[in-house]
Amino acid sequence: MRIGPHELGMPVVLAPMAGITNQAFRRVCREFGPGGVYVSEMVTSRALVERSAESMRLITHDVAESPRSVQLYGVDPKTVGDAVRMLVDEDRADHVDLNFGCPVAKVTRKGGGAALPWKTDLFAAIVREAVRAAGRIPVTVKMRKGVDADHLTYLDAGRAAQAEGAAAVALHARTAADYYGGVADWDAISRLREVVTEVPLLGNGDIWSAEDAVAMVAATGCDGVVVGRGCLGRPWLFADLAAAFAGRPERVTPTLREVTATMRHHATLLVEHYGDEARGCRDMRKHMSWYLKGYAVGHEARAAFGLVSSLTELDERIAGLDLDQPHPGEPAEGPRGRTVGAKRVALPDGWLTDRETDAAALDAVRDAEVSVSGG
Numbered sequence: 001m002r003i004g005p006h007e008l009g010m011p012v013v014l015a016p017m018a019g020i021t022n023q024a025f026r027r028v029c030r031e032f033g034p035g036g037v038y039v040s041e042m043v044t045s046r047a048l049v050e051r052s053a054e055s056m057r058l059i060t061h062d063v064a065e066s067p068r069s070v071q072l073y074g075v076d077p078k079t080v081g082d083a084v085r086m087l088v089d090e091d092r093a094d095h096v097d098l099n100f101g102c103p104v105a106k107v108t109r110k111g112g113g114a115a116l117p118w119k120t121d122l123f124a125a126i127v128r129e130a131v132r133a134a135g136r137i138p139v140t141v142k143m144r145k146g147v148d149a150d151h152l153t154y155l156d157a158g159r160a161a162q163a164e165g166a167a168a169v170a171l172h173a174r175t176a177a178d179y180y181g182g183v184a185d186w187d188a189i190s191r192l193r194e195v196v197t198e199v200p201l202l203g204n205g206d207i208w209s210a211e212d213a214v215a216m217v218a219a220t221g222c223d224g225v226v227v228g229r230g231c232l233g234r235p236w237l238f239a240d241l242a243a244a245f246a247g248r249p250e251r252v253t254p255t256l257r258e259v260t261a262t263m264r265h266h267a268t269l270l271v272e273h274y275g276d277e278a279r280g281c282r283d284m285r286k287h288m289s290w291y292l293k294g295y296a297v298g299h300e301a302r303a304a305f306g307l308v309s310s311l312t313e314l315d316e317r318i319a320g321l322d323l324d325q326p327h328p329g330e331p332a333e334g335p336r337g338r339t340v341g342a343k344r345v346a347l348p349d350g351w352l353t354d355r356e357t358d359a360a361a362l363d364a365v366r367d368a369e370v371s372v373s374g375g
Helices: 023-032 045-049 053-058 077-089 113-118 120-134 154-163 186-193 210-220 237-245 256-274 277-292 299-305 311-319 359-365
Strands: 012-014 037-044 069-073 095-100 139-144 146-148 168-172 201-204 224-227
Touching (some): 012 237, 023 037, 023 237, 023 256, 037 045, 037 053, 037 095, 045 053, 045 077, 069 077, 077 095, 077 120, 095 113, 113 120, 113 139, 113 146, 120 139, 120 154, 120 359, 139 154, 154 168, 154 186, 168 186, 186 201, 186 210, 210 224, 210 237, 224 237, 256 277, 256 311, 277 299, 277 311, 299 311
Parallel strands (some): 012 037, 012 224, 037 069, 095 139, 168 201
């Protein structure tokens, strides 16, 4: 699969996840599965244009990353264009992804994220400005099915993104109302395939194994997959994906010793990323339960891993485990991360009455750029 000028070694994209897909995590995943696209945490276009310290950290890439992929979130076409132009002019990215999938209330309440494609003219204008500013750098779009089952936007948005020059379109096959629960609607990806015919289409949702990814491509006709929660605590999933798309049967089934070695490596990279051991270890805490999923590690030991404050302490916790445990099979697989189900979608007053952007709608989206997960 190609995204613009980039020929991918495997048709797999790491989904941007706030607080997760920083430089350290991307490197761990890439070491298991070189050849995919590993997208940064989402950065707001306004913060990037204003050069906030956090936004500049978010777009920092490892010297070996290629392509360097940045996901932008924005609601104002000009600001998004300015942010893309900055990335290109300063040679900070080889690929830009636009986020239209966030279902978080504080974003949709302002008309941003998964709510924004309802306003067809605003959506098209943002994609258009980003593509113009990017020049030779490919711009892709990630979105959800729509606001809810009665207000779907993905077919219109797919047509618009393709028409405005997007290099690829990715669909998380849930609505904003679905949040992260239920079963992803792979049939929606099939329907979008009938509309998005000129650029690659990627599917996202419920890919917990390499077999799921191959099944999605076969069932929907999409060109590749976007993997999010399925790789949490399991970066070797990208090795499985590389093997599966190459038609090879081998899968990674690590012992607990191998799991903890990866965990320790990840923690070391986080410490290097932040330049602060305490901060790196604090950031690592959220990953511990995902790495240990399915292995015989007692409740007290798990709780202790979630409190580590130094690499030395992490080493001590690891040394106290039965590291010769084999891979436990199914208990270590399957869903992980957020599984919160259906929610009422918060929207600006009158948002759904008209698909065109009026003055009230423009006013609503002005404060929509906040730092949240990318959906």
